[in-house]
Amino acid sequence: MPKTKSQSFKPFLFIAPALFFYLAFFIWPYIQLIWLSLLEWNGFGDRVFIGFENYVDLLDDRQFWLSFQHNLSWSMAAIIIPVALGLFLALLLSRTPMHGKVFFRAVYFMPQVISSISVAVVWGWVYNPTFGLLNQSLEFLGLGFLARGWLGDQTFALPALFVAWSWIHYGFTMVIFIAALEGIDEVYFEVAKIDGAGWWQQLRYIVIPFIRGPMTTIVLVTAISSFQVFDLIFALTNGGPGRATIVLPLYMLTSAFTFHKIGYGAAIAVVLSMVILVFSLVLLRVRGSLKESSVA
Amino acid sequence: MRRKFVIGMILFSLSLLVLSGCSTPEATAEPTEAPPEAPIEESGGLSDEPVTLTFWWEGAAVGNLEVFQKSFDRFMEMHPNVTIETVAIPFEDMLRTFPLALDAGTGPDISMSLPLESTTYPAAQAGHLLELTAIGEERGWWDKYDMKAIEFDNRALDGIYGVPYEWTAVGVFYNTEVFSDLGLEPPDTLEEFEAIMETIKQAGITPVSVGGKDGWPLVHVWQQLVFTNVEYDTLRALEDRDPTQSYENEGLIEAANKVVEWFEAGYLDPNLLSTGFTDANDLFINGGTAMNIGGTWVQQDFRNAPFEVRFFPVPPMRTDIPLHLGGFNPANDIVIVKESPNVDWAIELMDFLLSEENMTLWWENGFLVPYTFDEIPPGKDQLQADLYTTMQANGPGHFITVAAPETNQLIWANMQEIVAQTKSPEEAFAEVQELYISEVSP
């Protein structure tokens, strides 16, 4: 009897510290966030409970929808471009005879560890209209007519930022794909070769089914981090020119702390977290159904 | 108290880890970081105890701060126990950080603050700033100070919270070497100004640098034209958040069209949308452009240029209305943070900054101080003389856009779009008007 009692008590001792931090500095602020989003509050005056009014206001806030739209297109691009690039490099680096695989892996992955503000500084220089690497290289190649102030151009600013962001992230997708590809048993390929399957068929019938699981992880992780994109944009364009690069995290902070609309900023944050949640659930559901169909 | 509780909890949960169940426990690493130092509580008062005053400076341009540093050095010489630390914070960061830091009690002791709704009003309304009327009367601060400047910056408040350190003006800073090489003289009319820009352009030099990437410097170009194209009362009403006024005003739109015209003609830096405020100043100082449209807050930086810089106002669009100069108004406020543990020393520093001795020092270094000298001391240079003359010849013109923070930032963004021609001025100002109304009369 005493043994089982201590047994049922002790596990909670193991979990308690983790639970404490998780509750106090994560769950509690999230509850606070939801509460704040129901208030009208300028940060110092009275807190007025206004129900869902902030959310209703969001519905016809053009700036909000614009930010939302930028976030969506950013995330769509994010789950395609760095993922595809990573897959391509992984195919190149994992199952082919070549030299210096380890070296190349390390190089491609390197931007992932560099702080995004450093990356912003580097890319701010790359895109500088007069001294920038990009325009200088275009000049050098005789393509000077393509040169422009990349980050000051309504059309190119967001894609230019996205390129900088992809530069950070493709290494991550690549490394995980490599791991997945190397986990495939060589036997499958031997058999395929005997059957006379070409490169495309091998990809279609062996590689793709095997990397479906890791692919979901990569897409999920990439999507979550792409929805929160902030550092690069904050440092490089701060939402401009015009509002060409404004995104939800940026609008959230500006609303709350520059415009002193704490409740409104909190509502934006809640919406952002809901979008991420829904996206994750949809993705997991899609994977679930894919799994079932592949079993069937 | 609660802080101790939190830290206690952490230490408790970590100490659980060193307990072990069998034989020799493996040593577990424990963070040995000492709790961050508590802020040193000063008892205040004018004792000889060492005191550190923190002063926040608004702006990425630090030339003017160097003049402040001279004042601080003098003060520290008079009071050897006082150390003044200055921190320069860029404009946009200041807008966000200053109110937050005051709320958190991590703000400065004495600081620069952006006038009106930008930071002084919210900070004063939140009760973070020291009301200065009585202290100033007692110490004679207001005797020779230009009260117009003080009234202007505190007009919606119940007292004096911010004291502006100079009169600012916005206009054209020009490279005298380029002007004399090309035989150019400061213009009196807009046509002459455009002819000057054309000549400079023909000579292969970009005429005007503008930090359009940051939004607000571009708005200044437009605003210079606005104040000579729209009746002053209308603009003043917009600045005073009058909901019966409208941004969908012909005069505002004409001025915006003029900016576009200049941009298209190649008079403004073709890369202005990817050139930030500091970049544009540097471009001008390094001879990349012949002129810069900016404000007196960069005057000291321009004095450091390898050539002489002088000033003229943007000539008027319309000559039938009285002259007012956009951006001609009191500069940033100096404010004292009420919660500062060193508030007595902050008052003492303010006392020095507003003294005749310091006003003379500032004047001699080129600031256009709002102070009535019995006898005007010798000035700094021609640049100061140009600014002084301009201020005598024009009525004040303020910054119409600072009335409402959100409207303000929308104007920044929309002016960029107007110049990039992704939005017509009509569309842009219709959108601004919609937001303005919702912001000033919710």
Add this chain to the structure above:
Amino acid sequence: MPDRQARRSRRLSRLRSVVYTLIAGLLSMFVLVPLFLVFVTALKDRLQIAQNPLGLPAVYLWENFAHAWEQGNFGLYFRNSIFITFPSVVAVVLLSLLAAYAFAMLKFPWKEGLFIFFLAGMTIPLGVLAIPLFYEMLDLGLIDTHWALILPQIGISMPFGILLLRSFIQDLPREIIEAGRIDGCSDWGLLWQIVMPISRPAVFSLVIFMFTWSWNEFLLATVLLQTEAARTLPLGLNFFRGRYSSDFPMLMAGAIITFIPVVIVYVIFQRQFIKGIVAGSLSGT
């Protein structure tokens, strides 16, 4: 005849390997060239940048680094970054190890429910909590201290840390655990003497994850740290960038100062780094 064929195919495969290496090398230029030019730019003066933007410096100005270090106050930022990152990493590893052990090895009521409760946290990004965390830290009087970043970082990392370590511990060979039990070890003993040492790869990958996240954290830092004295490296670099926005040698020197320690750590540990990240992400599915 078969001999010649074998030789031909060997030559062919060697040729292919050279071609692949070349392609990979070419692609790696996208990473290496900008970084190389960042170094080159940091060693020039502004005149050289205007005249010879892409070439090697005529004179190598190593003092640019010293100048940036002083002007940018990077020594202070470095210290702050270290004081925030190290306690966060250590605490996350220890606390997730404890909880993961319980979830993997022990039986107790509501185990499933609790685990799902932790997992739910994976979908909430830390950035959205910036606003409430500001007010929470304000109430606790911790704004502008290292704790303001350490505590939330520990909180949000629990789901990931527990998930990562639990799946590793679950897959450990049962015999080892049983042997430990027979030796009379309690759960504490088992955890520290047996499980922890053999879980080293998973712990290492968690350390790496936490280290990069914490070292590079920016959004929360902009809200929770306000004064110069509290700034971390990314924050400090951002202010530095505002001030020297067109002084490229200074800017690049500042960027290098900020990223070089992480890059050095990375170059030394890159194998474990990549292995760790792979393990973490794959088990995260």
